[in-house]
Amino acid sequence: MSMDRRKFLKIAGISSVLGLGASVAQATHNIWSKGLGPDQVAQNSKALKAKHWAMVIDMSKFRTDADFRKVADACHHIHNVPNFKTPDGKVDIKNEIKWIWKETYEHAFPQQENPYMEESLKEKPFLVLCNHCENPACVRVCPTKATFKRQDDGIVMMDMHRCIGCRFCMAACPYGARSFNWTDPRPAIDPRFENREYPTRTKGVVEKCTFCTERLAVGKMPACVEAAPKGGMFFGDLENHNSEVRKIVKTRLTVRRKPELGTGPSVYYLIGGKDHA
Amino acid sequence: MKLYDGGKIIAGLIVFVALAAFPFFYNIGKANPKPEPKLDTPAIRQWEKQYGKKECIESKAYMRAEHMQLLNDWRDSVVRDNERLYISTTSKKHFNMSLQNDCMQCHSNKKKFCDECHNYLAVKPFCWDCHIAPKEDEKS
Numbered sequence: 327m328s329m330d331r332r333k334f335l336k337i338a339g340i341s342s343v344l345g346l347g348a349s350v351a352q353a354t355h356n357i358w359s360k361g362l363g364p365d366q367v368a369q370n371s372k373a374l375k376a377k378h379w380a381m382v383i384d385m386s387k388f389r390t391d392a393d394f395r396k397v398a399d400a401c402h403h404i405h406n407v408p409n410f411k412t413p414d415g416k417v418d419i420k421n422e423i424k425w426i427w428k429e430t431y432e433h434a435f436p437q438q439e440n441p442y443m444e445e446s447l448k449e450k451p452f453l454v455l456c457n458h459c460e461n462p463a464c465v466r467v468c469p470t471k472a473t474f475k476r477q478d479d480g481i482v483m484m485d486m487h488r489c490i491g492c493r494f495c496m497a498a499c500p501y502g503a504r505s506f507n508w509t510d511p512r513p514a515i516d517p518r519f520e521n522r523e524y525p526t527r528t529k530g531v532v533e534k535c536t537f538c539t540e541r542l543a544v545g546k547m548p549a550c551v552e553a554a555p556k557g558g559m560f561f562g563d564l565e566n567h568n569s570e571v572r573k574i575v576k577t578r579l580t581v582r583r584k585p586e587l588g589t590g591p592s593v594y595y596l597i598g599g600k601d602h603a
Numbered sequence: 604m605k606l607y608d609g610g611k612i613i614a615g616l617i618v619f620v621a622l623a624a625f626p627f628f629y630n631i632g633k634a635n636p637k638p639e640p641k642l643d644t645p646a647i648r649q650w651e652k653q654y655g656k657k658e659c660i661e662s663k664a665y666m667r668a669e670h671m672q673l674l675n676d677w678r679d680s681v682v683r684d685n686e687r688l689y690i691s692t693t694s695k696k697h698f699n700m701s702l703q704n705d706c707m708q709c710h711s712n713k714k715k716f717c718d719e720c721h722n723y724l725a726v727k728p729f730c731w732d733c734h735i736a737p738k739e740d741e742k743s
Contacts, residue, residue: 362676367684367688368688476685485683525703528733
């Protein structure tokens with residue numbers, strides 16, 4: 327069989343395109359077909375579910391320093407959050423890791439300071455944590471999708487396995503809700519409070535509050551909500567108009583941190599609460 | 604053909620070959636013992652008593668070959684999809700998808716189970732940088 331140059335090139339071209347296409351298709355198939363099938367997974371029947379988890383914090387219920395400490399300790403002990411100290415026993419600000427903490431009014435609500443304002447408010451500390459925003463800036467900047475917003479319940483989650491420690495999310499978060507592990511956190515975890523059912527983190531990853539997804543999955547409320555003074559914190563589904571959080575948000579004046587940025591925080595604050603919110 | 608500086612070159616070659624081959628000669632006849640992961644833990648004995656056999660969540664051959672892929676899939680399922688229970692394809696039992704709280708409940712002998720093969724194969728998975736390994740007796 328004789329073949330002219332033109333015909334040969336045509337056949338060679340078509341076969342290489344087909345060959346390359348098939349190998350690309352095979353590789354894509356391999357990547358996409360990994361993962362567990364729907365018949366291999368299930369959820370705990372006790373799991374708490376919501377379309378949009380949200381929190382209401384009634385600041386009037388937090389009166390003493392101990393109220394704040396109890397809530398922060400409950401969270402930090404359960405999640406093995408390290409407690410870095412300087413040699414003289416103070417908080418090591420450079421290494422500090424915090425999921426939920428106490429913040430001054432002017433830091434929690436900048437641009438809302440009036441020159442003369444209610445004295446009690448001006449001096450009042452606020453309980454702050456990750457706001458699990460509707461439109462989270464941290465998720466937009468993460469180059470590895472290590473932090474992402476769960477579509478079904480709105481929780482802004484972290485996949486520590488994927489975090490490369492670039493800290494873009496820390497720069498993007500307007501609430502300072504993220505902390506970076508500059509060193510191995512394990513030596514700074516008090517062995518008395520170590521929770522052996524929850525992982526620690528490792529050097530070089532960013533961490534933050536997760537709205538206790540591991541507790542919601544087994545039917546428990548977040549640790550901070552359980553440890554809060556009576557009526558101090560509410561947690562529920564903002565999309566469900568019968569939920570407690572929705573009722574409070576609908577009937578009382580609540581504020582959110584830096585709403586002007588358009589991130590849509592899911593943590594609402596009641597400033598002057600009555601006895602039951 | 605003339606080889607310039609032949610003495611030096613050949614001496615150098617001999618030294619190089621001797622050095623490069625040294626590990627092979629040094630270890631000749633000394634095979635490393637085959638890794639033998641142990642299944643002797645209280646939880647596994649209890650399981651055997653209850654169900655009449657030792658069984659992992661999937662077949663032994665599958666676990667041996669694919670446990671790393673399975674753990675990866677578990678991670679994605681738990682962290683991303685919030686699906687936290689795994690249904691075994693062999694026994695249809697439900698398992699909590701958690702290395703720290705489920706795998707290590709039975710395999711509480713990390714040193715004799717995980718490390719046995721991982722050390723032999725010189726693989727260093729970074730599971731334990733974050734996940735807390737079970738407490739083990741130093742003697743066992």
